[in-house]
Amino acid sequence: MHKNQAVSRGMFRFLLANVNTGSRSCWDVLMATKSGHWSQGLLAAMNDVTAVVDSDDKLVVIKDKYPKAKYHFLVMPRRKIPSLKHVTKTDLDLLRHMQKKGEEIAERANKELQFRFGYHAVPSMSHLHMHVISQDFNSPFLKTKKHWNSFTTQYFVDSHSVIKNVEETGQWSPDVQDADKLLKQNLRCHVCKKEFDTIPSLKVHIVLHDVTKPSHTKS
DNA sequence: GTTCTAGAAC
DNA sequence: GTTCTAGAAC
Known part of the structure; x- marks a missing residue:
């Protein structure tokens, strides 16, 4: 299974339940779950072929x-x-x-x-x-x-x-x-x-x- | 860094 | 009533 698809069925239900209900967005919840954080976003961007223009x-x-x-x-x-x-x-x-x-x-x-x-x-x-x-x-x-x-x-x-x-x-x-x-x-x-x-x-x-x-x- | 939104400012 | 900003996000 691809790393990004490794979200359990339980977690999926949890995410669905939180759409428009909690103060945090789905994305926030998902990011927290994957122990990522918005302030670390540049690491991911370095490996994003759509973002990289030179290296x-x-x-x-x-x-x-x-x-x-x-x-x-x-x-x-x-x-x-x-x-x-x-x-x-x-x-x-x-x-x-x-x-x-x-x-x-x-x-x-x-x-x-x-x-x-x-x-x-x-x-x-x-x-x-x-x-x-x-x-x-x-x-x-x-x-x-x-x-x-x-x-x-x-x-x-x-x-x-x-x-x-x-x-x-x-x-x-x-x-x-x-x-x-x-x-x-x-x-x-x-x-x-x-x-x-x-x-x-x-x-x-x-x-x-x-x-x-x-x-x-x-x- | 962004999104969301209450309430200030107009 | 609409525009705009500022602060929370557990």
């Missing part, structure tokens, strides 16, 4: 399941590194390789758009992952203040600044003290810095900006 012996690149821009990828090391807190100087080559691969993926996806390459200060998902995200932020999955601020405030830590930090101090020493406050900051356009009261009004505004690269850097 080599050191890393895997996947499409973000809920892209917050036209192009949004995650670059992850094959070796298990839980988070930035665990990287040391011995990981510098890996970090540089991840950034270089990210830049290649971005160029391959769209040569015109600006991209950023970096890490969330306090990521929700386990397993080190570098975001490769185009700066249009034009996506139906971008819905909350937390989404917006996680990519447009200092909560988003550029890859090159992580690398520089590890080179100089041997670790990632976060200068981001209160990450929670950054996520609750007022909504501000990442291009012109204009403030907005709601996500929908901000989303209407940002599509008006040109987020293509300056012409002299276009190939």
Whole structure:
């Protein structure tokens, strides 16, 4: 029997009984049963052929399941590194390789758009992952203040600044003290810095900006 | 990370 | 009445 079909008849009845009755969804129950957890989802994604767009012996690149821009990828090391807190100087080559691969993926996806390459200060998902995200932020999955601020405030830590930090101090020493406050900051356009009261009004505004690269850097 | 939804804000 | 956000999820 395939691993994924290994749900007992009793469990199936239990799942059915909980459809629309409990506060947890079927999927939550199933995930808990299989001792998986949403925060471990990137492990599964690494082996999902529909998600993987590139890989080599050191890393895997996947499409973000809920892209917050036209192009949004995650670059992850094959070796298990839980988070930035665990990287040391011995990981510098890996970090540089991840950034270089990210830049290649971005160029391959769209040569015109600006991209950023970096890490969330306090990521929700386990397993080190570098975001490769185009700066249009034009996506139906971008819905909350937390989404917006996680990519447009200092909560988003550029890859090159992580690398520089590890080179100089041997670790990632976060200068981001209160990450929670950054996520609750007022909504501000990442291009012109204009403030907005709601996500929908901000989303209407940002599509008006040109987020293509300056012409002299276009190939 | 997302989904769901109560109740605030409009 | 509708839009929008924020917090629970055992």
